Amino acid sequence: MIRPLVLALCLGLALPATAFGEPAPAVAIARAAIDAVIRPGYARLQTAAETLEKDVRALCDAPGPAQLETARAAFRDTALAWASIEMVGFGPVRAQNRLERILFWPDRRGIGLRQVQAILATRDDTATDAAALAQKSVAVQGLGALDYVLYGTGAEELAGADGFRCRYGAAIGANLAKIAADITAGWADNDGIAGQLAEPGPDNALFRDQSEALGEVTDMLIHGLEQLRDVRLNGFLGETPDKDRPKRALLWRAGLTVATIRANLDGLRDLFDKAGFADHLAAEDRWIAASIRFEFAQADGALSDVPERIADTLADAQAREKLAFVRVVSSSLSQLVSEHLTAAYGLTAGFSSLDGD
Amino acid sequence: MAPLLDRRDLLAATGAWLLAWIGTPRALARPEQQAAFAAAYKDSDGRFGVALLADDGTICARVALPDRGHDIACDRAARRAVAFARRPGYFAVIFDLNRRAEPVTIQAAPGRHFFGHGVFSPDGRLLYATENDFEAARGLIGVYDATDGFRRVGEFDTHGMDPHELLLMPDGRTLAVANGGIETHPDFGRAKLNLATMRPSLVFLDRIHGTLVEKHRLAADLHQLSIRHMAIDGAGRCWFGCQYEGATGDAPPLVGLARPGDAIRLLDLPGKAWAGFGNYVGSVACNRVTDRVAVTSPRGNLLATFDAASGRLVGRKRLNEVCGLAAQAGGFFATTGTGDIRPARGAPGHVNLVWDNHVLRLDG
Numbered sequence: 001m002i003r004p005l006v007l008a009l010c011l012g013l014a015l016p017a018t019a020f021g022e023p024a025p026a027v028a029i030a031r032a033a034i035d036a037v038i039r040p041g042y043a044r045l046q047t048a049a050e051t052l053e054k055d056v057r058a059l060c061d062a063p064g065p066a067q068l069e070t071a072r073a074a075f076r077d078t079a080l081a082w083a084s085i086e087m088v089g090f091g092p093v094r095a096q097n098r099l100e101r102i103l104f105w106p107d108r109r110g111i112g113l114r115q116v117q118a119i120l121a122t123r124d125d126t127a128t129d130a131a132a133l134a135q136k137s138v139a140v141q142g143l144g145a146l147d148y149v150l151y152g153t154g155a156e157e158l159a160g161a162d163g164f165r166c167r168y169g170a171a172i173g174a175n176l177a178k179i180a181a182d183i184t185a186g187w188a189d190n191d192g193i194a195g196q197l198a199e200p201g202p203d204n205a206l207f208r209d210q211s212e213a214l215g216e217v218t219d220m221l222i223h224g225l226e227q228l229r230d231v232r233l234n235g236f237l238g239e240t241p242d243k244d245r246p247k248r249a250l251l252w253r254a255g256l257t258v259a260t261i262r263a264n265l266d267g268l269r270d271l272f273d274k275a276g277f278a279d280h281l282a283a284e285d286r287w288i289a290a291s292i293r294f295e296f297a298q299a300d301g302a303l304s305d306v307p308e309r310i311a312d313t314l315a316d317a318q319a320r321e322k323l324a325f326v327r328v329v330s331s332s333l334s335q336l337v338s339e340h341l342t343a344a345y346g347l348t349a350g351f352s353s354l355d356g357d
Numbered sequence: 358m359a360p361l362l363d364r365r366d367l368l369a370a371t372g373a374w375l376l377a378w379i380g381t382p383r384a385l386a387r388p389e390q391q392a393a394f395a396a397a398y399k400d401s402d403g404r405f406g407v408a409l410l411a412d413d414g415t416i417c418a419r420v421a422l423p424d425r426g427h428d429i430a431c432d433r434a435a436r437r438a439v440a441f442a443r444r445p446g447y448f449a450v451i452f453d454l455n456r457r458a459e460p461v462t463i464q465a466a467p468g469r470h471f472f473g474h475g476v477f478s479p480d481g482r483l484l485y486a487t488e489n490d491f492e493a494a495r496g497l498i499g500v501y502d503a504t505d506g507f508r509r510v511g512e513f514d515t516h517g518m519d520p521h522e523l524l525l526m527p528d529g530r531t532l533a534v535a536n537g538g539i540e541t542h543p544d545f546g547r548a549k550l551n552l553a554t555m556r557p558s559l560v561f562l563d564r565i566h567g568t569l570v571e572k573h574r575l576a577a578d579l580h581q582l583s584i585r586h587m588a589i590d591g592a593g594r595c596w597f598g599c600q601y602e603g604a605t606g607d608a609p610p611l612v613g614l615a616r617p618g619d620a621i622r623l624l625d626l627p628g629k630a631w632a633g634f635g636n637y638v639g640s641v642a643c644n645r646v647t648d649r650v651a652v653t654s655p656r657g658n659l660l661a662t663f664d665a666a667s668g669r670l671v672g673r674k675r676l677n678e679v680c681g682l683a684a685q686a687g688g689f690f691a692t693t694g695t696g697d698i699r700p701a702r703g704a705p706g707h708v709n710l711v712w713d714n715h716v717l718r719l720d721g
Contacts (some may be wrong), residue, residue, distance in 0.1 A: 020471070090605045091605055092604075094603065094605050095603070095604035095605050095606075095607075096603075096604070097553040099552075100552055100553040101553075106538075106545055106548070106550060108542055108544070108545070108550055109494070125457070137553075138553040157622065192606075193605060193606070200564060205629055205632035205633060206605065206606070206609070206632070206635075208633070208658075212658070226546065226547075227548065229546075230546025230547065230548060231545045231546060231548045234546065235544060235545055235547070248544075265364075348677075348678055348695050348711070350696050357427060357443060357444065357473065357521075357585075357639070357714050
């Protein structure tokens with residue numbers, strides 16, 4: 001069932017606010033998503049990437065095991081900050097290939113890996129300058145490249161005197177900090193995407209009514225869950241153990257595969273909670289929010305104690321079973337959001353407009 | 358090439374999926390309810406199928422599909438059609454428009470999947486389908502012998518990744534193929550793997566020799582403008598619709614024209630008119646009688662009509678989640694993701710089905 005207000009919204013009536021002066025649910029959700037999820041999420045990414053740059057530079061200046069550990073911890077923080085906000089698939093992150101420059105993955109044919117290895121083998125000095133690096137292949141300038149620099153073959157030289165690999169790593173950190181700052185600035189501008197999403201209307205080229213704005217926010221959940229299952233899990237987790245491919249897992253060298261999956265789920269749950277999707281449901285639809293929260297908690301509980309290294313997880317039947325369980329949970333969540341939540345808000349699930357057909 | 362499936366396998370596959378005609382008994386189909394259109398759908402129980410619709414939008418018959426379908430190809434002389442699985446999909450279902458036979462399913466070849474579109478040769482003997490050689494990320498046309506149980510008899514290169522819609526040009530020999538340029542691999546669902554380096558194209562291929570006739574590309578700064586759907590106008594020009602993978606606010610032109618021997622070009626629209634299309638065109642159709650071209654944008658909730666001769670925008674209609682589109686006397690027949698059916702003339706209809714992206718006209 002749909003509340004009368006949302007029903008009116010479906011019929012295309014412009015309702016900027018209710019009689020009580022509150023914004024309509026769609027607008028309230030869009031604004032909360034911007035202020036409580038998207039802006040703080042990118043700000044965290046920016047802070048983490050700035051720390052990463054600083055810590056990798058400190059490693060270059062004074063190589064040693066402790067400094068390497070600090071730099072690796074900063075890499076972990078940056079990767080998790082990204083994973084918790086990567087469900088935002090529109091706006092500034094889509095300009096200038098920023099999304100792919102932050103994380104080019106999956107690198108199915110190993111092209112990116114070969115490019116990173118070539119930079120290291122030829123000691124390509126232009127890769128140590130963040131501005132020049134930003135002009136290179138997207139695959140050599142982000143988290144995937146830094147995973148190899150910090151953990152891949154030859155990473156032990158980072159703790160020694162040879163500075164090239166480290167300076168390349170620092171340039172990646174600087175490049176990530178710059179990209180994150182540009183995205184943050186894009187979202188801070190109220191005349192840009194944030195203003196358009198927060199104020200749908202007939203003169204707004206991107207969101208001409210409230211359902212289009214709400215649809216965009218809901219799509220973050222739908223696509224985020226789809227990506228989690230189809231790309232992040234199915235990319236390495238086979239139907240059966242003999243079909244597992246641990247080296248195709250995201251950031252497996254750093255042991256961050258499961259941690260990024262948890263951060264993906266945290267980001268999606270945060271979006272659901274903080275955007276207030278549960279707050280505008282009619283009484284008979286509240287089970288949807290309860291079910292969504294239950295499923296998120298199930299997934300989080302399952303992942304709370306699996307080994308960090310994905311090869312270890314897959315080798316342990318019980319731990320592997322937990323990943324398989326999260327795959328099932330992500331499908332349940334997809335269904336709850338794309339069928340039930342959208343129906344409760346009078347949206348269709350974008351059956352025909354899902355990407356690229 | 359070895360036969361992909363023998364007839365026994367075909368029957369087995371069909372049986373396993375319990376394909377069948379659904380709904381109206383054959384005897385009830387009146388002449389005035391002759392099927393004029395076909396479109397894939399999902400029903401309210403989440404089951405998939407293809408519906409045949411009369412000129413007024415009434416559903417005449419339905420065929421079950423094992424999973425989500427996409428577009429349909431039709432051999433009009435033999436009154437039979439093929440519904441393709443949505444990408445990355447592995448089945449195609451062949452069904453008889455006059456319901457003289459039960460539907461038959463074929464499977465994609467090993468290492469290949471369907472992209473969702475296909476077309477018959479003019480004599481109906483061969484079926485061409487856009488396919489992905491997914492390990493090599495190479496676009497292919499798969500060739501099937503319609504006279505021999507739709508045995509796969511060959512394949513040829515589309516000279517680009519991600520071939521989506523394909524059409525037969527009026528010469529009956531040249532295939533127009535929209536290479537969308539986006540790398541995907543079934544191991545990663547529908548994730549787009551190469552947005553930073555994608556390079557779409559529109560190619561004309563000789564279907565007899567399987568060779569490239571011409572390859573058209575847009576300007577390098579529009580390399581993220583994926584060319585995906587097409588329709589051919591009365592002057593033999595190929596109109597195409599695009600989906601933009603670049604920055605949200607860029608709003609580049611989404612419709613253009615190509616023809617062998619001419620330079621490819623995009624339509625200019627005044628002001629910020631392209632911004633209303635959500636960077637996404639889902640279907641293109643030409644009405645050769647009224648000399649109009651229509652495109653739909655389910656993201657922009659828009660059906661736009663152009664004058665084919667001048668390229669001028671002549672109509673814009675807001676329609677929630679409109680996508681399916683076909684020419685019809687007096688204009689265009691459209692369907693939406695919300696279950697609406699909009700004939701060119703007469704009363705709009707609504708059914709409790711979610712229509713997929715395309716409508717095929719069965720009679721011309």
